Amino acid sequence: MKTTLIQKLMRILLGGLMVLAGLGHLTFQREEFQAQVPRWLPEDPAFMDFVVISSGIVEISLGLAMIFLTGYTYYVGIALAVFYVLIFPGNLSQYSNGIDAFGLDTDQKRLTRLFFQPVLVVWALWSTGAFNKWTQKNKNKT
Numbered sequence: 001m002k003t004t005l006i007q008k009l010m011r012i013l014l015g016g017l018m019v020l021a022g023l024g025h026l027t028f029q030r031e032e033f034q035a036q037v038p039r040w041l042p043e044d045p046a047f048m049d050f051v052v053i054s055s056g057i058v059e060i061s062l063g064l065a066m067i068f069l070t071g072y073t074y075y076v077g078i079a080l081a082v083f084y085v086l087i088f089p090g091n092l093s094q095y096s097n098g099i100d101a102f103g104l105d106t107d108q109k110r111l112t113r114l115f116f117q118p119v120l121v122v123w124a125l126w127s128t129g130a131f132n133k134w135t136q137k138n139k140n141k142t
Helices: 005-026 030-034 045-068 070-096 107-114 117-127 130-141
Strands: none
Touching: 005 030, 005 045, 005 070, 005 117, 030 045, 045 070, 070 107, 070 117, 070 130, 117 130
């Protein structure tokens, strides 16, 4: 799927941000990310650390795929959008349990953050051409 220069640049930027976030999961922001593990999951510290490390590895992989797997951007965009949906319960948990992390130290800040997850989903789909491909498929069906 052909994308514009702006879409390509935004795809690379999003990929870079994903790699940075993934590295944060594994190193300097590990405790902050543990605060986002949903509280309905086991609260065993070893399990929570496993969730953070695993999601960090997935983020790094998806970020690198966004940057380098240019022949598969459509699929990578869909995979990243799905990933954002799957981790959304962690954001909901942080809000509903009033957990401070990443400077989100008020209910208002935590609530505001919830509205940015759909932006990331749209960013992933738009920058990879997934929206265009999906609309083209639907046009061809009619």
